[in-house]
Amino acid sequence: MxxxxxxxxxxxxxxxxxxxxxxxxxxxxxxxxxxxxxxxxxxxxxxxxxxxxxxxxxxxxxxxxxxxxxxxxxxxxxxxxxxxxxxxxxxxxxxxxxxxxxxxxxxxxxxxxxxxxxxxxxxxxxxxxxxxxxxxxxxxxxxxxxxxxxxxxxxxxxxxxxxxxxxxxxxxxxxxxxxxxxxxxxxxxxxxxxxxDPKIDSDVAYLRLTPGLSPEVFLAVANKAHGIILEGYGAGGIPYRGRDLLSAVSEVAREKPVVMTTQALHGGVDLMKYEVGRRALEAGVIPAGDMTKEATLVKLMWALGHTKNVDEVREIILTNVSDEIGKKS
CATH class of the missing domain: 3.40.50.1170 (L-asparaginase, N-terminal domain)
Known part of the structure; x- marks a missing residue:
């Protein structure tokens, strides 16, 4: 041996x-x-x-x-x-x-x-x-x-x-x-x-959702990236009251993949659980399920290395490749 x-x-x-x-x-x-x-x-x-x-x-x-x-x-x-x-x-x-x-x-x-x-x-x-x-x-x-x-x-x-x-x-x-x-x-x-299969595109932005995050900041970052990961609260969701971040995300998600993970260490994302999560799904957000933050980031880079088509990226993100994802929403 x-x-x-x-x-x-x-x-x-x-x-x-x-x-x-x-x-x-x-x-x-x-x-x-x-x-x-x-x-x-x-x-x-x-x-x-x-x-x-x-x-x-x-x-x-x-x-x-x-x-x-x-x-x-x-x-x-x-x-x-x-x-x-x-x-x-x-x-x-x-x-x-x-x-x-x-x-x-x-x-x-x-x-x-x-x-x-x-x-x-x-x-x-x-x-x-x-x-x-x-x-x-x-x-x-x-x-x-x-x-x-x-x-x-x-x-x-x-x-x-x-x-x-x-x-x-x-x-x-x-x-x-x-x-x-x-x-x-x-x-x-x-x-x-x-x-x-080492093809990756590392031009991915990772943004943490915080109270007051403005649509303008999100759009400025998204403009420079080929894909965006939004680290949300709990089970996931995007605010639309006051500062309408949801509309900005919806605008970007038509052209570039926007993936949502969670700030919580355990449990993962479930965008079907709350109204704010369902609105995010309707806006085109791709849920990371129970993937780790690290796996989510790298998987998006790897997906973008193979295609820039949002629907195709979505399919890759939601497909279990190396037992990295279980729960989906």
Whole structure:
């Protein structure tokens, strides 16, 4: 059995400098400091493809990572990506859409404390990722704090604590206890010939609905974007009293996709529940259902990379690709 570990930088590979923590270590150095054995009934190989704080990662880097993963499928039984935590959930979602039918486990992991610091969570997270890469099943996943989570369902929910990631509106896939892998839920992932489909359009605007958001601001932003995500309240809806944001959204939605997600962490969007939500549906808004914010953003970019037709984008957004969406409205 052969496992490939790809390094992209992040906190896990950071060292302290005069300017604060900075990604500096190779993935090989990270593995050495984590005490990972290269030959323990299986072989580990490593390769650095990036070495960046994940705040600096751009959508173009998702394709770089995806190419490295896809190109390794014929040679390795599992692939691990060490990654910074700030944008890890965006990358895991992007790889889930770009890489069709991965034949092996692809596991992203990182740490909240650098491997160079005492008490770092890096060794434990790497060992969790290794256990799933060896014993798990194909797909894109995130390993953190002993948990395995589906790549399209994970969000960062804490900025400093070690249990920083949570599976949203979806059960954890598995957990690791010692060397034991305990499966909790098998995702509904398609099977077939592996493919790589990295086409995206990153000209997407993400706006948070707040009391007083003016139609003029919305239109100014929408004018510069190919698609808009509106992060609404609760189950979803758009105000039309006073400042008539709904009319502005309706105007834009005829020409460009407007997708609604929610500021609430759990539960998702249900635009059929309230009158304000039903009016949003009538205006042409596309509901994100129970997708995470990260998956919603990346999926819209991926959809727009394939078509600019609003109806076709709507169909892609509402279609389950990598078990990222369940509830629809």
């Amino acid at each position: 052969k496992i490939l570990i790809l390094g992209t930088g992040g906190t896990i590979a950071s060292a302290k400098t005069e300017d604060g923590y900075k990604a500096a270590l190779s993935v090989e150095e990270v593995l050495d400091l984590a005490g990972i054995e290269r030959h323990d009934g299986f072989e580990i190989e490593s390769r650095d493809i990036l070495n960046l704080d994940s705040t600096l990662l751009q959508p173009e880097d998702w394709e770089t990572i995806g190419k490295a993963v896809f190109g390794a499928f014929g040679e390795y039984d599992g692939i691990i990506i060490t990654h910074g935590t700030d944008t890890l959930a965006y990358t895991s979602s992007a790889l889930s859409f770009m890489i069709r039918n991965p034949p092996v486990p692809v596991v992203l992991t990182g740490s909240m404390l650098p491997i160079t610091e005492q008490g770092s969570d890096a060794p434990g997270n790497i060992k969790t990722a290794l256990t799933f890469a060896k014993k798990g099943f194909p797909g894109v996943y995130v390993a953190f704090m002993g948990k395995i989570m589906l790549g399209t369902r994970v969000s960062k929910v804490h900025s400093t604590g070690p249990n920083a990631f949570q599976s949203i509106n979806y059960p954890d896939v598995a957990y690791v206890k010692g060397e034991e892998l305990v499966i909790r839920h098998r995702p509904r992932l398609s099977r077939g010939e592996p493919g790589f």
